[in-house]
Amino acid sequence: MSTTGVAGEDRQDFTSRENEQIRARSLGLLQSLVKPHRARFGWSAIMVVLSTAAQVAGPILIAWGIDVGLPAAVDNGNFVPIMTIVAAFLATGISAAGFLALYTRWSIAMSQDILGELRRRIFAHTQRLSLEFHERYTSGRIIARQTSDIDTLGELLSGGLSNLVAGLLFLAFTAIALVSIDPISGIPLAIAMIPIVGVTLWFSNSSRREFRASRIYSTRLIIQFVESMTGIRAVKSFRREPVDRESYADKVEDYREATRRTIHVFGIYDPALKAIGTLTVSVVLLFGAFRVIDGTFEVGALLAAVLYTRRFFGPIENLAMFYNSFQSASAALEKISGFLDEKPSVIEPLNPEPFNATSGDLALHNVSFSYSAGTPVLPTFTLTIDGGQTVALVGPTGAGKSTLAKLISRFYDPTTGVISLDGRDLTTIADADLRREVTLVTQEAYLFSGSIADNIRLGKSDATDAEIEAAARAVGAHDFITALPDGYDTDVNKRGNRISAGQRQLVSFCRAFIANPRVLILDEATASLDIPSERLIQSALQKLLQGRTAIIIAHRLSTVAIADRVLVMDHGVIVEDGPTADLLKGTGRFATLHRAWRDSLV
Ligand SMILES: Nc1ncnc2c1ncn2[C@@H]1O[C@H](COP(=O)(O)OP(=O)(O)OP(=O)(O)O)[C@@H](O)[C@H]1O
Ligand SMILES: [Mg+2]
Secondary structure, eight states, X not given: OOOXXXXXXXXXXXXXXXXXXXXXXXXXXXXXXXXXXXXXXXXXHHHHHHHHHHHHHHHHHXXXXXXXXXXXXXXXXXXXXXXXXXXXXXXHHHHHHHHHHHHHHHHHHHHHHHHHHHHHHHHHHHHHSOHHHHHXXXXXXXXXXXXXXXXXXXXXXXXXXXXXXXXXXXXXXXXXXXXXXXXXXXXXXXXXXXXXXXXXXXXXHHHHHHHHHHHHHXXXXXHHHHHHHHTHHHHHHTTOHHHHHHHHHHHHHHHHHHHHHHHHHHHHXXXXXXXXXXXHHHHHHHHHHHHXXXXXXXXXXXXXXXXXHHHHHHHHHHHHHHHHXXXXXXXXXXXXXXXXXXXXXXXXXXXXXXXXXXXXXEEEEEEEEESSTTOEEXXXXXXXXXXXXXXXXXXXXXXXXXXXHHHHTTSSOOSXXXXXETTEEGGGSOHHXXXXXXXXXXXXXXXXXXXXHHHHHTTOTTOOHHHHHHHHHHTTOXXXXXXXXXXXXXXXXXXXXXXXXXXXXXXXXXXXXXXXXXXXEEESTTTTSOHHHHHHHHHHHHHHHTTSEEEEEOSSGGGGGGOSEEEEEETTEEEEEEEHHHHHHSSSHHHHHHHHHHHHHO
16 A cells, blocks of 8 residues: 555664665655755855865964064064965955855755745645545654654754855865875874774764654654644543653653763763864874974974864864754654655546546446455445435444445545446546545535635635525525624634534535535535434435435434435445335345334434
């Protein structure tokens, strides 16, 4: 169904091959994001090189000032060299600042564009993924992708990355400058590189591990928070607060501990670097001093060598700090790229022929279905429903009724077999055509922010106000809507305007009515209505269903009265199938069910 083998979600025990795949996937995403900004990227790179070169020129100029400019001024009264050198020092300092300003400006604009693009991609991809994905991937996890992961990436792009690049360049230039003014001073630095590389490798490995762990824990925090708050009614009804609080506290603890371990790694790396730095500077100073006493080395050059050696360690510490944001950002990038790598399980055909349903004949040929391999929900069966027929689908909870509805509306594809409408395989019909012809109305009648009219217009985007009112009158929703504070313009999400579950269902009926599909499936769509409203709907339904293929799933058998045909389903198998009147007269499952239901009413 999905390709989430290496999603980088809750696991930490990746094989090296999987790690490689994850890295390649993240890198591919990064490349595709940076590619449109190549020109700006190139210019920023040139600016950072120029700015770093100008910064590194400082100590050399100081050395010349002391060794060349100062003697000329003191001994010969010639101030030209020292003044020239000071002017050059000023000029490089100012141009370094200018280049840096341009670089910062461009790189920040670029990173914000990249983040915006990534946000849009995640949202669009979330929409594109099939229902299968949304029933599996919790909303908390999607929220984590769109919030904390993007934020972490943003931190890296808008600050960390520039510092990382500038730092590395600074290191390289400083080393070159040091060796060019005094190769001997380069020796202690070269020797110092051995422990520097050693601790840096250790740091890189440990911090990657700890960062990944802390990202996973922070995502778990968000997931539980979202789930707890989404289900707050159930939490309160069943007094689950203490249990939830405790398990949340455990997760906070895990996160705290992971973060502590991360900082601990820094706590070792940072001081180790400082110690190596101090030692190296002392050695350079000591040997340089001996050579100055011998007269083989100039004081200014010694000062420059010491400055360069000291400066060399400055960016390493910074690099270590930015490595922090780099690590969490690459962990975030791994997750985002894993998410963007999810494939929709229901795939739209490539070049579909246009489709317009005429008869509305449904056929399910040798269809079987399972949500996960090995546990079949619907064993192989064949079923045809003639166009215009109204079929009632009944059966106990968990029988597979909603599953069948999801298959016919192609929210899932059958595991085997073919489902066709008007003789055309559903998998060959464009989504837009299919959604126009087949509408599934479920018990969960979701209302979006906006007015009642906007919510009804979801069924037909160009519906006029008159059409909307006609639809509302047809399903018996007009009266309750006009009683609302602003009638059809009432904002459904405003405090005090909240409407009841039954009213929501009426609104979703209006949507279906106005959409005017060829095939209409009602899955428990009348469950929240009171008996009078349901009766009202039933007369409207009869009107609505005329000439349409309809499947009505309902536990309340009153709905069944308007059906031409009844299907009784049990454990995924259709155990009874026949005209409503015949089944009622018989002694089968449906007759028994119906009698029991009638008795329960009196
Ligand atoms: N998204 C899913 N993933 C895995 N299994 C599922 C999923 N949805 C349903 N099932 C399983 O498929 C079986 C049929 O479920 P289905 O929702 O189709 O039943 P139903 O007949 O509609 O029941 P009800 O009358 O309670 O709505 C059940 O055993 C259920 O556990
Ligand atoms: Mg169901």
